[in-house]
Amino acid sequence: MINKYDAIVIGAGHNGLVCSALLAKAGKNVLVLEANDQVGGAAITREFADGYSVSACAHLLYKIQSQVEKDLNLNINLASDNLSTIVLSEVGEHVTYCGNKVTGVNESDQKNFAEFFKRMTRFSDLLNTYLNKPPPRLGTKNKKDLFTLAMLGFDLRRMGKVEMREFLRLIGMNIYDELDERFESPLLKGGLSLDSVLGTHLGPRSPNTILTYLFRMAGKHGTLSTPKGGMGSVTKAMSDSAKAAGVEIITNAKVKKVIIEKGTATGVELNDGTIYNSEIVVSNADPKKTMLELVGARNVETRFTHRIDNIRMKGNAAKLHIALNKLPTIKGFSESDYSQRILIAPDENYVERAFNSAKYGESSPLPVLEITFPSIKDSSLAPSGCHVMSAVVQYAPYQQKSDWNEEARTNFKNDIFSVLKQHMPDIENCCLSSEILTPLDLEKEFHITGGHWHHGELTLDQFMFVRPVAGSAQYQMPIDGLYLCGAGSHPGGGISGASGRNAAQVILKREKR
Amino acid sequence: MTPVSINTGRLRSPFYPRLAELDSLNTWHNWAGYSSAEALYCEDMEYFAIRNSTGVFDITPMTKYRITGPDALDYLNRLVTRDMRKIKPGRVAYAIWCDDQGQVIDDGTIFHLREGEYRLCSQERHLAWLTTAAIGFDVTVKEETAEIAALAVQGPTSYSVLKNMGIDGLDSLKPFGLIHHQIFGTELMVSRTGFTGDLGYELWIDPDKAIDLWDALFAAGKLHGIQAIGTHALDLARKEAGYLAPFEDFLPAETTVRTGRTRSPLEIGMEWLVDFNKDNFNGRRALLKEKAEGSTWRLVKLDIEGNKTADHSYIYADDKKNSDEIGFITSAAWSPVCKQNIALGTVRTPHGKPGDNVWVEVYYQREMHWNRVMAKATVVDKPFWFPARRGMTPPAPF
Known part of the structure; x- marks a missing residue:
C-alpha cells in the first residue's frame, strides 16, 4: 500500500475538495480523508425520512465563486435560480424582494430599497475582490502584502470621498439602525434583518451586522439558487472534478491526529492506526478542532493556543426538516410563491427579541425562519405528490441551558410549529415526520466545533487579517507543512470554495520557493 | 451574595513574629504582597553568616504553584525550555520559560515532589500565564503560596545544623535533590537548593508549624552561628554566584512594554537550559530562528x-x-x-x-x-x- 502523498487533505467538505482538486491539477499527488461515509462535509443531501431528502445544512446556493466553478470545470445543475425572498405576513400581505426590486411596500420604500441595494452591492463587490485572495499580513515588509494593502486603500478611495466615508461608517455598524433610517415596512426590515444575521450569533442590533450582510451579498449580489439533487450534488460535482484531477478520496477515515516531528507536520494517523505520510497536511476541519484536537496544544505556542481557544464559534442556527404529504396553505400565496425563499421575520424588533433568549442560553420561543420547499422544483427529493420543507431556524444556542435534552428539543419544536401555524394553519396535518438538527447535532454529525456553520463567527475581530487568529491569516499554521483550508480561515463560511482555493494558491506558491 | 472581607494590606509570613523579634532596623519592603526584611540588624554581618556559618532567609513570599494531573509532565515540558522528562521524582530543576517569541518570562525551580506531582517556584507571580498555558492539557495549576511556609538555610554549617535537628537522609541528598521528613506531626520537605551559590537547603512546611520549625532550627544552629538574614545579604550572595534577578538582569516578557527590552534565554547565558531536541516548548520556533540568525x-x-x-x-x-x-x-x-x-x-x-x-x-x-x-x-x-x-x-x- 502506498501511503506517501504530496499532500493530505483532512476532511472532504467543499473547501477541502476544492483545495485538493487545485493541488492535484498542479501535479500533486493528493489524498483526501473523510471521517463520514460520504464526501461533502456539511454540504450534503441527506435522507431524513423514508424517501424524503434535503440539504443537511445550507440549502441555498448564493456564494459559489465563479473562479472556483471555472478552475474546477464545475457544471452545477440548478433546480431553480434567481429566487425571490418572500417575507410572510399573517394577513397575506407579503413583501417580496429580488435584486433591487421589492413589492408589497410603499413607493418610498421601493425607491430606498433600490438605492440601498445599489450601495450594498457596490460595497460587497469591493469586499469580494479581497475574499478571493489571501489576506495581506499587517506589520510586514513583504512586498506582495504591502501591495495588497495599498490596493485595498486605493480601492476604497477610488469609490469617491462620499462613498468611502459611507463604507467606513457602515462597516462596523449594526443593520438595525441603517434599516430603521431607510425603510418603513416592518416586513422588509424584518427580512433584511434576518438576511444579516443568518447563521450567526448576532441580532440585528449587534455591531457589524452590516458586514455580515455585505458578506452575504459578496460574489453574486445575493442571487439565490438551489442545486438539483440538493447541496450534495454540488460537492459531488466537486469530488468528481477532484477525482478526475487524480485526487484519491477515502471515506470513513477519521483522522485521529496530525503527526508532528519537531515542529514539522509529517503525516496523519487515523483512528484505526493507519498512517499516511506527507510533507503537506491541509485541514478542512475548523481551526479549534485542527489545532486543539488534531495537532494538540503541546505542539504549538501558548498565546497562539489561547487565541485559537478564544475563537467565538458557538452555533446558533438549527435546521428543521419536514416531510409533507402536501404543501401547507399560506394565505395569499400563488403556486409559484412556494418555490421561493420564504422568511418568517415580521419585523426587525421581532428578530432582535428572538436573539435575546439566545444570549442567556435559551432557544427563541418565537423563532425566525428561512424556509424553502426544494421538492417543488426537484422531484428527486420526495415521493411523487409529496414534498419536503427545509428551514433554518434561529435562535438555537449551542450552549443551551439544559444541554438540548429531549424536553428542550420537544419544546423548541413545539415553539417552531406554533410560529409556523400562524402562517400555515394546516402544517400539522401536512406533516408526516420531522427532524430538528440543533448546533449540537451539527457538531456531532459534521465534526464542526460548536456546530457553527461558518467555522467561527463572522465579525470584524475574526475577519480578514485576523481570521482565524492574528498572525496566521494566510492559511499556514505555526507548524511547518500544516495549512488550513476551511471556512474558519479567510474569507469564511458559505458554500463559496474561496477558502479552499486561496489555501491551494498559498500552498503551491510556498512549494515553488 | 454575602460580602467577603479581604485583607488588602501587606501580608505577613508565618515567620513574621520571630523575624520581628530579631529586627532592629525596621526596613521592610514588598515582595509579592508580603513584608520582607531588607536587613534585620546589619547587612554585612548577615552576608557573612551566609558565607561563614548559616544564614536563614524567609522565602515564604516566593510564589508556589502545585501542578498535578495526567498531563503535568507534558504541560511542564511545553512550558519550560529544558527537558523535564529527565527530572525524576525527588529531584529539582532550575528552569526558565518563554513567551511565544522566545523571550524570557521568568526563571524558577520546579520540584518533582512525587510521581507526577510538581511544584513550581518563582520570584514573580505567574498564575495568568500558567493558566493560559494549561489550555489543551489535563492539568491542574493551583496557587499555593500562602499554604506553605518556607525558609532558605544557607551556608557552610547548614548541613550540621539540619543534622542536629535530627533530619535523616542528608548524607545522600545531592544538590537539586529533595527529601520528605516527618516532624511536628507533619511533613517537612527539605531540598538542597538555594540562591546563594553555597552549600544550603530550603525547608518547606505547613504554615501552622512554621514557628515550631523556626525554633527547632535556631536551637539546633545555636553553636553553628545561625543568623536570620534579609534580602540585601542574599542579593550580594546571588551576584557572587552569578544568579540573575528578574527586573534587574532581565525583564519578565509579560510585563515589558517596549520592544527590544526583553531577552531570550540565549541572550542571558541560559543556552544550556534550552533543549532543542525536545519536540516542542514554548518559544522553540522563535529560538531556533534566533540560533540560526544570531542573538x-x-x-x-x-x-x-x-x-x-x-x-x-x-x-x-x-x-x-x-x-x-x-x-x-x-x-x-x-x-x-x-x-x-x-x-x-x-x-x-x-x-x-x-x-x-x-x-x-x-x-x-x-x-x-x-x-x-x-x-x-x-x-x-x-x-x-x-x-x-x-x-x-x-x-x-x-
Missing part, C-alpha cells in the same frame, strides 16, 4: 579592576578603532569573599566573549563631588563564587 545581546559576568562598584555603568569595547558603547551593567557589587569588583551586564554581540576585555565607565561620589574612572574589565565564564562544599555529598561537617 542581539549577551549576558556577561565581569571582573572589574579597582574597587569602585560599577552600578548602572556603560560598557565600552576594548578596541582602538571602535570605542562605542556596547552595553551596560545590570547588577554590580564588591564581593567581600572573592575580593573582587564584580558585575553582571548585557552587551551587544559579538562583544563579550569569555576572556574579552571591555571598559566600564564607573561614576562614584565622594563627599558630594562626582568622579569618573574608566575601569578595565574581563569577561569571565565561571561563577565568581563556587566553593567545593556546594557540590560535595555528603557535605563536610563544620
Whole structure:
C-alpha cells in the first residue's frame, strides 16, 4: 500500500475538495480523508425520512465563486435560480424582494430599497475582490502584502470621498439602525434583518451586522439558487472534478491526529492506526478542532493556543426538516410563491427579541425562519405528490441551558410549529415526520466545533487579517507543512470554495520557493 | 451574595513574629504582597553568616504553584525550555520559560515532589500565564503560596545544623535533590537548593508549624552561628554566584512594554537550559530562528579592576578603532569573599566573549563631588563564587 502523498487533505467538505482538486491539477499527488461515509462535509443531501431528502445544512446556493466553478470545470445543475425572498405576513400581505426590486411596500420604500441595494452591492463587490485572495499580513515588509494593502486603500478611495466615508461608517455598524433610517415596512426590515444575521450569533442590533450582510451579498449580489439533487450534488460535482484531477478520496477515515516531528507536520494517523505520510497536511476541519484536537496544544505556542481557544464559534442556527404529504396553505400565496425563499421575520424588533433568549442560553420561543420547499422544483427529493420543507431556524444556542435534552428539543419544536401555524394553519396535518438538527447535532454529525456553520463567527475581530487568529491569516499554521483550508480561515463560511482555493494558491506558491 | 472581607494590606509570613523579634532596623519592603526584611540588624554581618556559618532567609513570599494531573509532565515540558522528562521524582530543576517569541518570562525551580506531582517556584507571580498555558492539557495549576511556609538555610554549617535537628537522609541528598521528613506531626520537605551559590537547603512546611520549625532550627544552629538574614545579604550572595534577578538582569516578557527590552534565554547565558531536541516548548520556533540568525545581546559576568562598584555603568569595547558603547551593567557589587569588583551586564554581540576585555565607565561620589574612572574589565565564564562544599555529598561537617 502506498501511503506517501504530496499532500493530505483532512476532511472532504467543499473547501477541502476544492483545495485538493487545485493541488492535484498542479501535479500533486493528493489524498483526501473523510471521517463520514460520504464526501461533502456539511454540504450534503441527506435522507431524513423514508424517501424524503434535503440539504443537511445550507440549502441555498448564493456564494459559489465563479473562479472556483471555472478552475474546477464545475457544471452545477440548478433546480431553480434567481429566487425571490418572500417575507410572510399573517394577513397575506407579503413583501417580496429580488435584486433591487421589492413589492408589497410603499413607493418610498421601493425607491430606498433600490438605492440601498445599489450601495450594498457596490460595497460587497469591493469586499469580494479581497475574499478571493489571501489576506495581506499587517506589520510586514513583504512586498506582495504591502501591495495588497495599498490596493485595498486605493480601492476604497477610488469609490469617491462620499462613498468611502459611507463604507467606513457602515462597516462596523449594526443593520438595525441603517434599516430603521431607510425603510418603513416592518416586513422588509424584518427580512433584511434576518438576511444579516443568518447563521450567526448576532441580532440585528449587534455591531457589524452590516458586514455580515455585505458578506452575504459578496460574489453574486445575493442571487439565490438551489442545486438539483440538493447541496450534495454540488460537492459531488466537486469530488468528481477532484477525482478526475487524480485526487484519491477515502471515506470513513477519521483522522485521529496530525503527526508532528519537531515542529514539522509529517503525516496523519487515523483512528484505526493507519498512517499516511506527507510533507503537506491541509485541514478542512475548523481551526479549534485542527489545532486543539488534531495537532494538540503541546505542539504549538501558548498565546497562539489561547487565541485559537478564544475563537467565538458557538452555533446558533438549527435546521428543521419536514416531510409533507402536501404543501401547507399560506394565505395569499400563488403556486409559484412556494418555490421561493420564504422568511418568517415580521419585523426587525421581532428578530432582535428572538436573539435575546439566545444570549442567556435559551432557544427563541418565537423563532425566525428561512424556509424553502426544494421538492417543488426537484422531484428527486420526495415521493411523487409529496414534498419536503427545509428551514433554518434561529435562535438555537449551542450552549443551551439544559444541554438540548429531549424536553428542550420537544419544546423548541413545539415553539417552531406554533410560529409556523400562524402562517400555515394546516402544517400539522401536512406533516408526516420531522427532524430538528440543533448546533449540537451539527457538531456531532459534521465534526464542526460548536456546530457553527461558518467555522467561527463572522465579525470584524475574526475577519480578514485576523481570521482565524492574528498572525496566521494566510492559511499556514505555526507548524511547518500544516495549512488550513476551511471556512474558519479567510474569507469564511458559505458554500463559496474561496477558502479552499486561496489555501491551494498559498500552498503551491510556498512549494515553488 | 454575602460580602467577603479581604485583607488588602501587606501580608505577613508565618515567620513574621520571630523575624520581628530579631529586627532592629525596621526596613521592610514588598515582595509579592508580603513584608520582607531588607536587613534585620546589619547587612554585612548577615552576608557573612551566609558565607561563614548559616544564614536563614524567609522565602515564604516566593510564589508556589502545585501542578498535578495526567498531563503535568507534558504541560511542564511545553512550558519550560529544558527537558523535564529527565527530572525524576525527588529531584529539582532550575528552569526558565518563554513567551511565544522566545523571550524570557521568568526563571524558577520546579520540584518533582512525587510521581507526577510538581511544584513550581518563582520570584514573580505567574498564575495568568500558567493558566493560559494549561489550555489543551489535563492539568491542574493551583496557587499555593500562602499554604506553605518556607525558609532558605544557607551556608557552610547548614548541613550540621539540619543534622542536629535530627533530619535523616542528608548524607545522600545531592544538590537539586529533595527529601520528605516527618516532624511536628507533619511533613517537612527539605531540598538542597538555594540562591546563594553555597552549600544550603530550603525547608518547606505547613504554615501552622512554621514557628515550631523556626525554633527547632535556631536551637539546633545555636553553636553553628545561625543568623536570620534579609534580602540585601542574599542579593550580594546571588551576584557572587552569578544568579540573575528578574527586573534587574532581565525583564519578565509579560510585563515589558517596549520592544527590544526583553531577552531570550540565549541572550542571558541560559543556552544550556534550552533543549532543542525536545519536540516542542514554548518559544522553540522563535529560538531556533534566533540560533540560526544570531542573538542581539549577551549576558556577561565581569571582573572589574579597582574597587569602585560599577552600578548602572556603560560598557565600552576594548578596541582602538571602535570605542562605542556596547552595553551596560545590570547588577554590580564588591564581593567581600572573592575580593573582587564584580558585575553582571548585557552587551551587544559579538562583544563579550569569555576572556574579552571591555571598559566600564564607573561614576562614584565622594563627599558630594562626582568622579569618573574608566575601569578595565574581563569577561569571565565561571561563577565568581563556587566553593567545593556546594557540590560535595555528603557535605563536610563544620
